Amino acid sequence: MVSQKVVINNPTGLHLRPAGMLCKEAMQFESRITFTFGDITANAKSVLSVLGACVKSGDEIELICEGKDETEALNRLVQLVEGGLGE
Numbered sequence: 001m002v003s004q005k006v007v008i009n010n011p012t013g014l015h016l017r018p019a020g021m022l023c024k025e026a027m028q029f030e031s032r033i034t035f036t037f038g039d040i041t042a043n044a045k046s047v048l049s050v051l052g053a054c055v056k057s058g059d060e061i062e063l064i065c066e067g068k069d070e071t072e073a074l075n076r077l078v079q080l081v082e083g084g085l086g087e
Helices: 016-026 047-052 072-083
Strands: 002-007 032-037 040-043 059-066
Touching: 002 072, 016 047, 016 072, 040 047, 059 072
Parallel strands: none
Antiparallel strands: 002 059, 032 040, 032 059
């Protein structure tokens, strides 16, 4: 298992479009990918789960990847989030 904290820096937080981008990228990996935000743990491969976490701009989440491609998954997802999720 690998994890890393990252700040959501796109202006609108994890609304539908960025949540969809995060899920689409997460689904490219076999690893189990979740993130925590406060007391919430969300499945990064489920748009509804991501949206349900209500993550806003400036919030910090911890991405957690567990599986055979966990390191690559974590690196790609952190890069995506730090890049603003397309916004």
